[in-house]
Amino acid sequence: SNPLSLAFIPQGIALTFYGVAGTLLATYLWVAIVLDIGGGYNKFDREAGEITIFRHGFPGKNRRIELKSKLADAQAVRVDIKDGLSPRRTLYVRIKGRREIPLTRVxxxxxxxxxxxxxxxxxRFLGVPLEGL
Structure with missing residues (x-):
């Protein structure tokens, strides 16, 4: 190929682009950490007969994500284990009329x-089978 046909981009412009992109990414990650996005709790209350799963979402009208169900609606607890380059170990609960809900933090x-x-x-607490092992 002909080296004269290569486009010349000054090093300062390229570094400025990567610096701005990195700063924006870091700002997004810090905001997600400060707002505790994805944080919450899992509550299994035998006295009330209720399962409550609460998570914080992104700011807006759906900031609070709260799923409530009856203990009797729980169908199974599933363990998902995937090893390899990006290993994943997650615990799910399956509830009637809903998809599987993850219980462990990402x-x-x-x-x-x-x-x-x-x-x-x-x-054992819910009285349902354990799947995935």
């Missing part, structure tokens, strides 16, 4: 024994 490293113990304890 990116939270949970050991296999701890995940199995949590899944077995929750399945």
């Amino acid at each position: 990116g939270e490293p949970v050991s296999l024994t701890e995940l199995e113990t949590q899944g077995a304890d929750l399945a």
